[in-house]
Amino acid sequence: MSLLNLNDEKTKWAVFFLIFFSGALIIGLNTYSFGLFVKPLEDEFGWTREQISLGYSVSFVSSLLAPIIGKFVDIKGTKIFLVGSLFLIAFGFILRPLMTNLNHWIILNSLVFAGYPGTLLLASGILMQVWFPKSRGRMVALATSGHNAGGLVIPLVTLVVIFYSNWKLAYVFFGGMLLLVAILSLLFVKNSPQKEDLKKKKDIQKEGIIFNDAIRTKKFFFLTLGITFAMFTYNGVMPQMAPHLETEGLSLTAATIAMSYIGAMGILSKLFFGRLSEKYSSILMTCISVFLQSIGLSVILLSFGNILGIWMGIIIFGIGFGGLGALISLNITECFGLKSLGSIFGTLSFLGIWASVSAPWMMGRIFDQTSSYRNAHLIVIAIFILGIFFLLLTRYINKKNYLLS
DSSP: OOOSOOOOOHHHHHHHHHHHHHHHHHHHHIIGGGGGGGHHHHHEEEEEHHHHHHHTTTTTTHHHHHHHHHHHHHHHHHHHHHHHHHHHHHHHHHHHOOOOOOOHHHHHHHHHTTTTTIIITTTHHHHHHHOGGGHHHHHHHHHHHHHHHHHHHHHHHHHHHHSSSOHHHHHHHHHHHHHHHHHHHHHHSSSSOOOHHHHHHHHHHHOOHHHHHHHSSSSHHHHHHHHHTHHHIIIIIIIGGHHHHHHHTOOOOHHHHHHHHHHHHHHHHHHHHHHHHHHHHHHHHHHHHHHHHHHHHHHHHHTTTTTTHHHHHHHHHHHHHHHHHHHHHHHHHHHSSSTTTHHHHHHHHHHHHHHHHHHHHHHHHHHHSSSSOOOOOOOOHHHHHHHHHHHHHHHHHHOOOSOOO
């Protein structure tokens, strides 16, 4: 229950806006703006790109915790983990000015990623589907479009703060805003509607397959591979996108604008893919999303410094990338229902732990060896194609027989 007794109509919109703004702050700072901190951290501490990328490699912490949190979310509800995770992430940012060595960088990044399962991975996927059962695709899309709104605004604000002050103030400023969102979530968020909607909510949560049956199916195995490969874009591509665009020929300002464009495009893209997922297969929509990202990266690489070509690639990539975040939990619901969504999502994230570790390390390692991200992105494109294959295979099995696979 919430500490303030609002009616269900007001509460569901409070839940929506808090998830929207928390996602905007976390993804806007830690994904879209990550590349803007690379040079300041190099200058301040003398770290290499590979060492800085270690901060993203510890994203495996979220995968380690996801099955545990997912199981307890199914039992205890989402709110306690949402609020606790927001506090954890906030302090993971606020304490960064106190860093003196690489170990501190890794530890504080671990705190941030430890908060991912309770916020980004589970909150939007479960709370939106419970509070908005008749329009779950659209509302998951709207809630996760906060990630892209953050990508539109926060890189520009971060650039200004770093330019006129320093990188430390940027982390403290956005960390403080997350602290405020955590307090508001403690006051307003509830796990589910009350009384008149309670039976409806329970009926919705009865849909689907129990966890032990789900993980024994072929489609769980293929869906895990497909989503893991698709998610390379979060841990591998996006954190290094701004520096990559600079090496391709864009200025720092233009690269920052490009990151904001990707964020803006993602808002429309999420709404588009979310709406279509209510009519068609969310898995099919995920395939289209990943395919567009592959095409976008390919166009950037084939432009060989041509500014117009690079921007065409950015536009295509942005359309595809924007839709992905809204679709992952819907993929799981399409295959297994809501009954054990938290446990299944958590286990799927855990099994993809190798990608969380290898993607950012690979990007930084290849850059340090070649002074370019081109070879790394060729590998990512191949991984995306594999992801599409496994997602299509999942779709085929699921369509053939929902329960027996």
